[in-house]
Amino acid sequence: MSRLDSFIRRITAQRDCLDRAFALIGDLPGTILELGLGNGRTYNHIREGCPGREVFVFERKVSAHPVDIPDTEHLIEGDLFETLPGALSRIGQSAALAHIDIGSGRPERDARIAAFISAELPALMAEAAVILSDQELDLPGWTVRDLPEGVAPGRYFFYSRGL
Numbered sequence: 001m002s003r004l005d006s007f008i009r010r011i012t013a014q015r016d017c018l019d020r021a022f023a024l025i026g027d028l029p030g031t032i033l034e035l036g037l038g039n040g041r042t043y044n045h046i047r048e049g050c051p052g053r054e055v056f057v058f059e060r061k062v063s064a065h066p067v068d069i070p071d072t073e074h075l076i077e078g079d080l081f082e083t084l085p086g087a088l089s090r091i092g093q094s095a096a097l098a099h100i101d102i103g104s105g106r107p108e109r110d111a112r113i114a115a116f117i118s119a120e121l122p123a124l125m126a127e128a129a130v131i132l133s134d135q136e137l138d139l140p141g142w143t144v145r146d147l148p149e150g151v152a153p154g155r156y157f158f159y160s161r162g163l
């Protein structure tokens, strides 16, 4: 497969998983958390797909397209290892959906952050909620959901609770 085909497949999978997550949360109450703003593409897609939802973004170093930089209330800047614990008091409402896209391609680093997110993120989530992650998480009590058709296993990880 060419690199272009591989890129298209990855981005298509990301969009299809996000669209599935939007359908799953429907009108459940709660905010949306975006862990890893990057260029802001998925943040943009989330806002388009979930109009009216508050979206809070965690990012270490903002370098997104200017139209996709959240306002200061919704941007939680800094390293996740520092910003995630206790974020609920700042956000004020638990989340219906969290989307995690923080992979670095360095297995040791990614395993460390996945373990940290597994431990800290559930406290920020509503009783009925969805987590979509580029990293495999360890979430006792959460259900592992099937991926949308055509998304290769291991490309994304889908979890829900209370649905």
Ligand SMILES: C[S@@+](CC[C@H](N)C(=O)[O-])C[C@H]1O[C@@H](n2cnc3c(N)ncnc32)[C@H](O)[C@@H]1O
Pocket: 035, 036, 037, 038, 039, 040, 041, 042, 043, 058, 059, 060, 061, 078, 079, 080, 081, 101, 102, 103, 113
């Ligand atoms: C792959 S990019 C996200 C791409 C984004 N979903 C998009 O569509 O443009 C990953 C982002 O996660 C951020 N990130 C990685 N590790 C982080 C950490 N420990 N704390 C905060 N942000 C982190 C990086 O700075 C980077 O911007």
